[in-house]
Amino acid sequence: MRILVTGGAGFIGANFVRLTLAERADAVVTVLDALTYAANRDSLPEDARLTLVVGDVADADTVDPLVADADVVVHFAAESHNDNSLDDPMPFVHTNVVGTFTLLEACRRHGTRLHHISTDEVYGDLELDDTAKFTADTPYRPSSPYSATKASSDMLVRAWARSFGVEATLSNCSNNYGPYQHVEKFIPRQITQVIDGARPRLYGAGLNVRDWIHVDDHNRAVWTILERGVAGRTYLIGADGEVDNRTVVETLLEIMGQPAGAYDHVPDRPGHDMRYAIDASALREELGWEPRYRDFRAGLEATVQWYQEHESWWRPLKAAAEQRYARSGR
Ligand code: NAD
Ligand code: DAU
Secondary structure (H helix, E strand, O other): OEEEEEOOOOHHHHHHHHHHHHHOOOOEEEEEEOOOOOOOHHHOOOOOOEEEEEOOOOOHHHHHHHHHOOOEEEEOOOOOOHHHHHHOOHHHHHHHHHHHHHHHHHHHHHOOEEEEEEEHHHHOOEOOOOOOOEOOOOOOOOOOHHHHHHHHHHHHHHHHHHHHOOOEEEEEEOOEEOOOOOOOOHHHHHHHHHHOOOOOEEEOOOOOEEEOEEHHHHHHHHHHHHHHOOOOOEEEEOOOOEEEHHHHHHHHHHHOOOOOOOOEEEOOOOOOOOEOOEOOHHHHHHHOOOOOOOOHHHHHHHHHHHHHHOHHHHHHHHHHHHHHHHHHOO
8 A cells, every 4th residue: 555644754644654664564655744843854764665755745746746656645744833823824824725725636636545634623622611522513613823724624625525526534633642742742842841950831720621642542543544434524533531731741740750839830822722622432433443542641651751762852853942932931
């Protein structure tokens, strides 16, 4: 099977490539990645079955021959960080909207199967005291420029599937954690703060809830959809991992041998979504997927250990990420 993975040098994409090469002997993988600040060549393994093409997913001349040569495209490429989208939304429109459009047109021309990777943030947020969870029928209500562009990309995929018969599936997943995640993101930022002798930084009161899932559980769900998903369908991916941000920081501090209160509250993110929660029952009951990482604390311990043991991977990224945060006071 020839698989084109866009954004394969980023966090989830690189983990997908590693999992695929390790577990699928018949897979030959081409990664298309623009190698933005969020990418890292060192996240990808050396493997004769892997080719890296450096290029822009919004460039039709680059994308077309790659899609023509693929049996399936898994589309991870995106600008992915909410805080950055508040500072400068333009790259989000370019990659997330125009990039997805460009890929869809190539899939339409060549009849290539597409799996589009999206986020639960397209549904907006839930109240803390609400018992509801997001389902595939929840109306779209994105809050940030990032989530608005992801919502736009989902709409394009659905329209191309319905109007042009593009063989596409979609998935909307909750917050991922695990190895190779950029230090701008919440969990790696706090771990690397503590390693550096600095204090974790909690937005606002820290009551916001995220529904954490290990990146390998996300990627195994993507493989489940590739194998058994129905064209045109949307699947929500989540592992019942709701935890508030303050608890995450306090757990990390405990794991890393620091006092429970050794963190700072910093100004809140504008428009900050309060709570995400995924109902993944369609994926579980119809396709038979189950998460393997059920103990969040154990997953955090392994992630802390990974960052402690891979300083050469994240060290070159840390100062620039903190400089970007310093500009917003967060
Ligand atoms: P990431 O920022 O770590 O990686 C994104 C990758 O896309 C990078 O390697 C980057 O170089 C590449 N890229 C950006 N612009 C490009 C362009 N124009 N052309 C080609 N490549 C380009 O992101 P991630 O956290 O790995 O997220 C991957 C996907 O999963 C995204 O679509 C995101 O919306 C979605 N998602 C992420 C999460 C999460 O918790 N991180 C949860 C649900 C869904
Ligand atoms: O829900 C899926 C989404 O999860 C993905 O679509 C996004 O690509 C991914 O970045 C993530 O978005 P969040 O905005 O939820 O993730 P982030 O890691 O930026 O922040 C997680 C929570 O932690 C959020 O409530 C903001 C808070 N936070 C974040 C940082 C970086 C802090 O309190 N302090 C911080 O330093």
